[in-house]
Amino acid sequence: MAVVGLSGRLARCYCLRAVRSSLCVPALQLHVSKTAMGASQKDFESAVNQVKLLKKDPGNEVKLKLYALYKQATEGPCNTPKPGLFDLINKAKWDAWNALGNLPKETARQNYVDLVSGLRSSSDSSSQVKPEADKKQAGYETLVITSEDHITKIMLNRPAKKNALNTQMYQEIMLALEAASKDDSTITVFTGSGDYYSSGNDLTNFTDIPPGGVEEKAKNGAILLRDFVDCFIDFPKPLVAVVNGPAVGISVTILGLFDLVYASDRATFHTPFSHLGQTPEGCSSYTFPKIMGLAKAVEMLIFGKKLTAGEAYAQGLVTEVFPDSTFEKEVWTRLKAYSKLPRNAMRISKQIIRNHEKEKLHAINAEESSILQERWLSDECVNAVMNFLSQKAKL
Numbered sequence: 001m002a003v004v005g006l007s008g009r010l011a012r013c014y015c016l017r018a019v020r021s022s023l024c025v026p027a028l029q030l031h032v033s034k035t036a037m038g039a040s041q042k043d044f045e046s047a048v049n050q051v052k053l054l055k056k057d058p059g060n061e062v063k064l065k066l067y068a069l070y071k072q073a074t075e076g077p078c079n080t081p082k083p084g085l086f087d088l089i090n091k092a093k094w095d096a097w098n099a100l101g102n103l104p105k106e107t108a109r110q111n112y113v114d115l116v117s118g119l120r121s122s123s124d125s126s127s128q129v130k131p132e133a134d135k136k137q138a139g140y141e142t143l144v145i146t147s148e149d150h151i152t153k154i155m156l157n158r159p160a161k162k163n164a165l166n167t168q169m170y171q172e173i174m175l176a177l178e179a180a181s182k183d184d185s186t187i188t189v190f191t192g193s194g195d196y197y198s199s200g201n202d203l204t205n206f207t208d209i210p211p212g213g214v215e216e217k218a219k220n221g222a223i224l225l226r227d228f229v230d231c232f233i234d235f236p237k238p239l240v241a242v243v244n245g246p247a248v249g250i251s252v253t254i255l256g257l258f259d260l261v262y263a264s265d266r267a268t269f270h271t272p273f274s275h276l277g278q279t280p281e282g283c284s285s286y287t288f289p290k291i292m293g294l295a296k297a298v299e300m301l302i303f304g305k306k307l308t309a310g311e312a313y314a315q316g317l318v319t320e321v322f323p324d325s326t327f328e329k330e331v332w333t334r335l336k337a338y339s340k341l342p343r344n345a346m347r348i349s350k351q352i353i354r355n356h357e358k359e360k361l362h363a364i365n366a367e368e369s370s371i372l373q374e375r376w377l378s379d380e381c382v383n384a385v386m387n388f389l390s391q392k393a394k395l
C-alpha cells in the first residue's frame, strides 16, 4: 500500500518539473532553461553568471532592476500576488517586476545583458585587484575558488560549521561547476577548509519555512537537491575530491559521481540517513552497491556504518589514502602532473566512461529526491532534526 501511495506522489513530483522554473531560485532556473531560447539566451546565461562575480556591489536599486529584468526574461509579466505591506523586501521586488508591465521577454533579456555589461566595465575599471589575488574568484560567500596550474579548486568554506551545505552553498556550487565546465582548467577539485571535508546537509536548512509551509519547503528542497546532483552527473571534466577530513551525508554520497577520490587517513565516511529518518541521495542507492557490492552499501546506507579512510579505500569508494602529515603535498603534486595531460583526451575519455549511465543516473536522482521530499515531512525526520538542533541549542 505504501508503494502505491508513494508512486502516486512520485508521479506528481515528475509533473512538478514543468513548473520548476516558477518555484526555484535564479541559479536553478539557469540550469533548466538552457534550451528554451535562441542565440541571445547564451549571452543571458553568461550575464547571469557574471552578476555573481561582480567585484563591486551595484547597490539595491540596480539589484532590483536586475531582479525585475531576470524575472521578466524568464517568466514574462509579473504573475504573482502582491506581497503584504510589511513584507518590505518582497514587495520592493514585486513592484520592480510589476513595473515592467508587458515588456517582451526578449527585450528584458537584452536589457539585462546590457545592464550587466555596463556594470562589469565600471566594476573592472574601478577595481585595483593585484594579479596574485585574481587567482581567487570573487562573488562566492560559502566557497573559495581558485584557478591555478589548469586546476580549478572549489573549497567548501564554512569551517565553523564543519562545511555544512546550506542553501546558498548548494547554489554557489552549481554556479561554480557551471563556470568550471567552461573555464580553461583541465580538472576540477573539491576540498574542505578546516578540519572537516563536510558535515553534509546543513540541518538548519529545515528551519526556514516559507509562506507555503513545510510542504513547499520540502518541494523546493527536492528541486534544489535534484538540480544540485544533476550538475555532478553532467559535469564534463575529470572531477576530483580531496577529502581532507570527515565527510558526512550528501558530501559522501556524491563521491560516487567523482572520478578520483583522494583521502587523508584522518577522513571518515558516514551516511547516517536512517538515524535522521532520511533515505539515500546523490545517486548512492545505485552507485554504492555498484562500487562496493550490496552488502557493504547496505551497511553504510541503511545502518549508517561509519567507514575509516582505509575501509572506504578497501571498498572502492576512495581511490587512494595518504598520511595526513603529507596529504596536501602528495595530492597536489599528483594533481598538478595530471592537469598537464591533454584536456580533450581526458574529457572525451570521461564521456566514454560515464555517458552510457547518464540517463539512468538522472532517473535515479529524480526518484531519490522525490522520496526524500516525502521523508522530510515524516515524524521520523522532523524529530531527528529537532533533536540535533535542540542539542546544539539552535531552537
Ligand SMILES: CCCCC/C=C/CC(=O)SCCNC(=O)CCNC(=O)[C@H](O)C(C)(C)COP(=O)(O)OP(=O)(O)OC[C@H]1O[C@@H](n2cnc3c(N)ncnc32)[C@H](O)[C@@H]1OP(=O)(O)O
Residues within 6 Å of the ligand: 160, 161, 162, 164, 165, 170, 199, 200, 201, 202, 203, 204, 205, 221, 222, 224, 225, 248, 249, 250, 251, 272, 273, 276, 278, 281, 388, 392
Ligand atoms: C536541499 C537539501 C538537500 C538535502 C540533501 C540531504 C542530505 C542528507 C545529509 O547530508 S544527512 C547528513 C546531515 N549531517 C549530519 O547529520 C551531521 C550533523 N552534525 C554533527 O553530527 C556534528 O556537528 C559533527 C559530528 C559533524 C561535528 O561534531 P563536533 O562536536 O566536532 O562539532 P559541533 O557539533 O560542535 O559542530 C560545530 C558547529 O557546526 C554546526 N554543524 C555541524 N554540522 C552541521 C550540520 N550538518 N548542519 C548544521 N550545523 C552543523 C554545529 O551545530 C556547531 O555549530 P555551533 O558552533 O553554532 O554550535
